[in-house]
Amino acid sequence: MSEDIKEPKPAKSWLKSSPFAHGLMLGLFSLVTAGLLAMADQTTQAPIAQRSAEDLAASLAQVLPAEIYDNDPATDLRSVEDADEGMVSVHIAAKGNSVTGMAYELVGFGYSGAIRVLIGIAPDGTLLGVRVLSHTETPGLGDKIEVAKGDWIEGFTGRSLTDPTPDGWKVKRDGGVFDQFSGATITPRAVVGTIARGLTFYERNRLALTAPIPRNGDE
Known part of the structure; x- marks a missing residue:
């Protein structure tokens, strides 16, 4: 009788098993997210400031x-x-x-x-x-x-x-x-x-x- 030959299970990758790797990936994700938010903030600051200035000028024009x-x-x-x-x-x-x-x-x-x-x-x-x-x-x-x-x-x-x-x-x-x-x-x-x-x-x-x-x- 021949026994069924089971294929060996692949070893878990280091990235999946290491707590340090998990922390590294989380840190990289946070860094990328923070960078994108900073870019978005820089992009919108100027239009928001311009709109606020326009609103102020329009309001002042109604009373002066x-x-x-x-x-x-x-x-x-x-x-x-x-x-x-x-x-x-x-x-x-x-x-x-x-x-x-x-x-x-x-x-x-x-x-x-x-x-x-x-x-x-x-x-x-x-x-x-x-x-x-x-x-x-x-x-x-x-x-x-x-x-x-x-x-x-x-x-x-x-x-x-x-x-x-x-x-x-x-x-x-x-x-x-x-x-x-x-x-x-x-x-x-x-x-x-x-x-x-x-x-x-x-x-x-x-x-x-x-x-x-x-x-x-x-x-």
């Missing part, structure tokens, strides 16, 4: 009329430390050395969360324009604060702390002069309050914000 400045408000900045608002970054509009306007962002809180408001102000303290940059308010109700959904936000242009008086800087339901929305009071109340804060911030820091801008060659 182009005819009042010959500088670049997006890059001419002043940082103001305020007792109530903290550190505020202010975009300065100017002609020559003279400040002709400024814009800055403050945040209020509405029904659903934070509302970012961009406020443009002339040196005499009147509003040049106001825009809501972002919010999470209820569609069809609170989103009427957007210029794309209505003209309510445009009604602040030309207003100041004396028009109306400080007591009037409320929605009508609270005894002020500004309309609220049907079915939504909290959202416009937050925006009105934020704009009023912006005006009082300017009054507290008027001297610092309207100081002449030093140019090349100035002492």
Whole structure:
């Protein structure tokens, strides 16, 4: 009788059996992955930065009329430390050395969360324009604060702390002069309050914000 001859099993490869090899392969995989992520990050940084700059310029153009400045408000900045608002970054509009306007962002809180408001102000303290940059308010109700959904936000242009008086800087339901929305009071109340804060911030820091801008060659 002949016994069945079994073929010998191939020995396990070193790469499959060695813990060191497993760690090496994992390290190589991680290194390659990290390199690809770094390349992707480098590739997208420039387009993201450009888009952010374009968005900022478009927003500033809505609250700072182009005819009042010959500088670049997006890059001419002043940082103001305020007792109530903290550190505020202010975009300065100017002609020559003279400040002709400024814009800055403050945040209020509405029904659903934070509302970012961009406020443009002339040196005499009147509003040049106001825009809501972002919010999470209820569609069809609170989103009427957007210029794309209505003209309510445009009604602040030309207003100041004396028009109306400080007591009037409320929605009508609270005894002020500004309309609220049907079915939504909290959202416009937050925006009105934020704009009023912006005006009082300017009054507290008027001297610092309207100081002449030093140019090349100035002492």
